[in-house]
Amino acid sequence: MASGFCNTCSQLLKEFADHLRSAWRELELKIKEAFREIGRCNCFRISSERRTAFDLPSLRLNCGRKIAAMRIFYGNRSRRTKTEADGLCVIWKIEKHQNNETQLLSQESLQTLNKLATSENTDLQMTSAMYYLHLSHHLNCPLPDAFMEPIVALLLSSDLDVQKTVSLALVNLLIKNNVCKELVIEMGMLVPIIELFRSGDPTAQCHSCACVAMLASSESNRDSLMVDGIIPLLALAKSFDPKVQRNATWALLHLTQSDWSTRLLCQAGAIPVLLLLLQSSDSEVQFYSCTALCNIAAIHEHHPRLLRIGGHYLSRSLLTLMSSPVKKNSAQACRCLQTLSKNVLIQDQLMELDCVLPLKALLKTSTSVWIESGLTLLSTLSAHPSNTDILVSEGLLEEIGQVLHHPRSNSVIVTYSCKIITDLCTSHVGEQAVMESLCLPGLLCALVSNTLSDETLLHVTSCLHHLMACDVLRTKLSATITSEQVSGLVKLSEQIRNSQLAYNSAAIISELEMTEEMIRLLKPHYTSISKYLLGFLKKKDVKFQQLGVVTIFNLKKDGDFSSLLTNSELKVQLLKVHAQTEETRQLLQMIQPLSPSPVNSGLSQ
Helix, strand or coil: CCCCCCHHHHHHHHHHHHHHHHHHHHHHHHHHHHHHHHHCCHHHCCCHHHHHHHCCCCCECCHHHHHHHHHHHHCCCCCCCHHHHHHHHHHCECCCCCCCHHHHCCHHHHHHHHHHHCCCCHHHHHHHHHHHHHHHHHCCCCCCHHHHHHHHHHHCCCCHHHHHHHHHHHHHHHHCCCCCHHHHHHCCCHHHHHHHHHHCCHHHHHHHHHHHHHHHCCHHHHHHHHHHHHHHHHHHCCCCCHHHHHHHHHHHHHHCCCHHHHHHHHHCCHHHHHHHHCCCCCHHHHHHHHHHHHHHHCCHHHHHHHHCCCCCHHHHHHHHHHCCCCHHHHHHHHHHHHHHCCCHHHHHHHHHCCCHHHHHHHHCCCCHHHHHHHHHHHHHHHCCHHHHHHHHHCCHHHHHHHHHCCCCCCHHHHHHHHHHHHHHCCCHHHHHHHHHCCHHHHHHHHHCCCCCCHHHHHHHHHHHHHHCCCHHHHHHHHHHCCHHHHHHHHHHHHCCCCHHHHHHHHHHHHCCCCCHHHHHHHHHHHHHHHHHHHHHHHCCCHHHHHHHHHHHHHHCCCHHHHHHHCCCHHHHHHHHHHHHHHHHHHHHHHHCCCCHHHHHHHHHC
């Protein structure tokens, strides 16, 4: 292919390229000779340890940039000049093999790391620590156990920067499950890690707390951590450094995940500290401390300690957190209060402190999990009759009606809503509040939901059956029920997998007011209704037989159903039930003249 240059220009360019290559070869020779002479000088001789460091495979990356980063991170230390540069050049020799785990974890690397970690030269120790920090970021497989030995030596280093670097590497390895948590304890790393608590350096404390938090997530490690770790952790949880405080609280949270460690924590005075942390400006600290208190509250023996602080401090703090704009904290505070609300004293405090307002705010959120938290606490409060009038007067049933129409409503939400409606609809005021709310339409909509389980539908039908006992509510339900919902009730009544669900659904149908509109809705289902009524009458369970009779009596108000009943199998079975009932009545009459005492005496014999 033609170059596009004339012969003269091509020749000139060729001569220029030849001169350039010749000049570069001469410059290269001069540079090599200069470094050869410099290398003969004693001040630039490399020690055997540093030569070992240069033997680490796959460590040659942006030396100048890494030196700058280290100096920014740890401060400009005048004693680190060429030695520091050597160490960083060694540790970041990564361009060639940075993703090659075989090279990074070779036997040669292990031998080199052991030499550097046990060196008296802290700069070479830092080289080894930085190697582990790099490993912690890039390793995707378990770290061989043999590679844990240098970490122990580095944690015992006299240089705080080395300890900070290797502890950060250890945190990363623990988070990614590259190392076994139990092995860390077995190799004696816990003692130097806890010693870093007392270093006074926020970075070292932050890393060591994170290590303890990860180690405490393993149940088998908690016993070891409890011996020397509780008091320092509680002290660091009160640190003014937000990162230290956060990681210390995180570690305390993990220690509340077993009964034994929780008991020791409470004895050591953890509860007042955790209560204070609820007021932290850091939302993560609030979440960790609230979750830890929730774990403590789950064990009833700790309730006296939780309630010992006067002025309703615990209840006030949790209610304040319930109003947090960070909804996960608000929901967690609600869960904690729900756990505590099994204690009657806490319930009284909550009602006294007007807990309904933050609860209603939770019910208005768009996240199902947070709604569930609010409903769980409300269901506990509504179970006590003394709270009923207050909860109704606060407009709680209006909110429950809205929740039932929530697009993300699920089985948990529907179940707790049914329980609360049933509890609150025990007075005329409660019945009127249900009438004025969306509770009834919401329950009817739930009947035809495709996402609800039979267990949840059992709660729905039980609640509706309970509401049908009120004349006003029965009239409203009969007037608002739709054709689809009637069909849903009929289908549930004729299913056999859950007899109680069938009973509840049929009981609702038996109490529907037989208006012209209702007859129109029921008429297409008379055949199906007759079929399940026949099954009810054949059952030995008297309550099903009685329900069948009551339903037939109600439906006979429509002449078409009466005609369908004539000469049908259902009519024959009804006569059999009547005959059995009459026989039972006559038998009862035979023993009626007997006084109760001889009967009781005979039974006792």
